[in-house]
Amino acid sequence: MLVLGIESSCDETGVALVETQGSAVPRLLSHALHSQIAMHQAYGGVVPELASRDHIRRVLPLTQSVLGESGRDLDEVDVVAYTRGPGLAGALLVGAGVACALGVALGKPVLGVHHLEGHLLSPFLSADPPEFPFVALLVSGGHTQLMAVEAVGRYEILGETIDDAAGEAFDKSAKLLGLPYPGGPWLAKLAEQGDSQAFKLPRPLLHSGDLDFSFAGLKTAVLTQARRLGDDLESRKSDLAASTQxxxxEVLLKKSLAALDRTGLGRLVVAGGVGANRSLREQLNAACARRNVRVHYPELALCTDNGAMIAMAAAMRMQAGLEAASARYAFDVKPRWPLDALPLAGAAA
Known part of the structure; x- marks a missing residue:
């Protein structure tokens, strides 16, 4: 079975083709991605209307590119999957509309996919895919969650974001330091030149006794410290970036270890854009090696939003019998869609 996946939830347009054979882990045949970063940099953040219009321009050429690279024809596609939510409403509607139009034209079913489940399952696209069960640290954009994952569709949320997520803390702190959009990668790069112990910044909820996250207080502390530095900020910017990172x-690391302790599981999966952070990977790898815990990540190119994770999530849900692709082409999108609202294993889709 060939699954074509379309991602358009925010500022990346992604298309991919995944093949399934029986119960084996689906195989990525090809994928293509266009980032809108250059377009949004002038505004310091994503402009939803511009994002939607750019998705319209990009999605069909990317689809042609994916088909050409894979050597497959469009009429060979068995299912068209798209990101149904969460995300920007207008951007989601582009992907949903194109997917359903393709479904109608081909006479093939379509399936709306949860964006965060796509990230969660994206490590299965790597050269070293995980095995169930595992603890998952999902750090994507405005979402930071820890979950116990028993199988596809069997997720127990152990802790989640109360206010600002880790990705927001990176991006907002970077903006306070005058770094370009998107700030997280710029802050991480600048941090490599700084002293991570130069400033004593808070570790919110680190000793709360639960597995929830809250990074709003850290952002405020960075703002306060930047104001205190005044004219010296430029010369100390790398130190402040390193201290922020x-x-x-540290919060992500220690909460992840606590989740492993609480569940007794010996495998950790890290997914989402922040999962590409080198410092986080190095510290998680070292700490988990001491505990004889395996750690899995998506390939670096698949940490950000992409069509491959959408095709993969659709394929794995159908393999698990959780959801059937539909030949009804009326669609809606869910800009706000909690992951625990998904149909679970053993429940009706």
Missing amino acids: AAIV
């Missing part, structure tokens, strides 16, 4: 990483 260290605070975020």
